[in-house]
Amino acid sequence: MRTVALDDFDSRMGPADRNVPLTDALGAANAALNYxxxxxxxxFAYGVHAHQSQEEFFYVVEGTVTFETLDVQQSADADGDAASTDETEVSAGELARFGPGEFQRGVNRGSDRVRALAIGAPQDAGDTEILRECGECGETTTQAIELADDRSEIRTICESCGSVTGRFD
Structure with missing residues (x-):
């Protein structure tokens, strides 16, 4: 058995105020765990995203998370939109599950702090596709993630035009 205390860990850079990777600390072999x-x-994420081979579970300990979901399987409508979006609130004591290939992003839209656990299985997520709005392209595009040369921030980069679409420290 292994035990860990959250207060013993530093947060890693990203879109959350605090993100503590617990997978290695607990010696997990078949699942990924983050607080x-x-x-x-x-x-929780740099954009609406889907993992090719991993399902994700979120347990909301405190607060309310709004999950944005994107159905990219839906055929284009008359306006040319190739996907439909939906939002679902998940509150303290509730869980959400996303299967491999399901696009989602959890956001704190309220004023109360959110505390949550995220579990992914298997541990290897496979390819992850991230989508964000690109101001230069004028549409939602696939994104790459890169660490700044001086290690001061993580950036999301539009794969179509190379523009920086987000900065996270």
């Missing part, structure tokens, strides 16, 4: 704290406007 999050989100201030108002913070998110």
């Amino acid at each position: 999050y704290e989100l201030d108002e406007g913070d998110s």
Whole structure:
């Protein structure tokens, strides 16, 4: 058996106020585990995303998370939109599950702090596709993640035009 205390870990850089990776600390071999704290406007992820081969579970310990979901399987409508979006609130004591290939992003849209656990299985997520709005392209595009040369921030980069679409420290 292994035990750990959250207060013993530093947060890693990203879109959440606090993100503590616990997988290695607990010696997990078949699942990934992360602890999050989100201030108002913070998110679990860099954009709406889907993991090719991993399902994700979120347990909300405190607060309310709004999950944005995207159905990219839906055929284009008359306006040319290729996907439909939906939002679902998940509150303290509730859980959400996303299967492999399901696009989602959890955001704290309230003023109360969110505390949550995220579990992914299997541990290897496979390819992850991230989508964000690109101001230069004028549409939602696939994104790459890169660490700044001086290691001061993580950036999301539009894969179509190379523009920086987000900065996270």
